[in-house]
Amino acid sequence: MATRPNIKISKGVDNDVYALLNAQAGYPAVTVGTPLRIQNKGGPDVYIHEATESIEAVGGTTVHANLQTITSDSAVGVIATCIANTVINVEVL
Numbered sequence: 001m002a003t004r005p006n007i008k009i010s011k012g013v014d015n016d017v018y019a020l021l022n023a024q025a026g027y028p029a030v031t032v033g034t035p036l037r038i039q040n041k042g043g044p045d046v047y048i049h050e051a052t053e054s055i056e057a058v059g060g061t062t063v064h065a066n067l068q069t070i071t072s073d074s075a076v077g078v079i080a081t082c083i084a085n086t087v088i089n090v091e092v093l
Contacts, residue, residue: 006041006087009080014054017078021090030092032077037091039068044084050075063088 021030040046040063049060
């Protein structure tokens with residue numbers, strides 16, 4: 001699958017990664033549970049929660065600047081949180 005445009009992540013809120021992907025015009029819908037490769041494009045750490053809501057603002061898998069993580073195919077949702085606005089890039093696997 002193709003990498004999509006960067007996604008802006010807002011600080012202090014649960015950013016639903018699947019909903020943000022599905023809001024991108026011109027790209028096919030992504031089903032919840034589809035594995036994702038998420039890269040932090042820089043700046044503050046991003047926290048990835050494989051859940052429908054965050055457990056805590058800085059919980060979940062920590063993705064440092066310019067690093068990436070891959071979500072499982074059994075994730076019931078993917079939430080991204082951060083302490084300052086930042087950008088991620090997501091590849092649908």
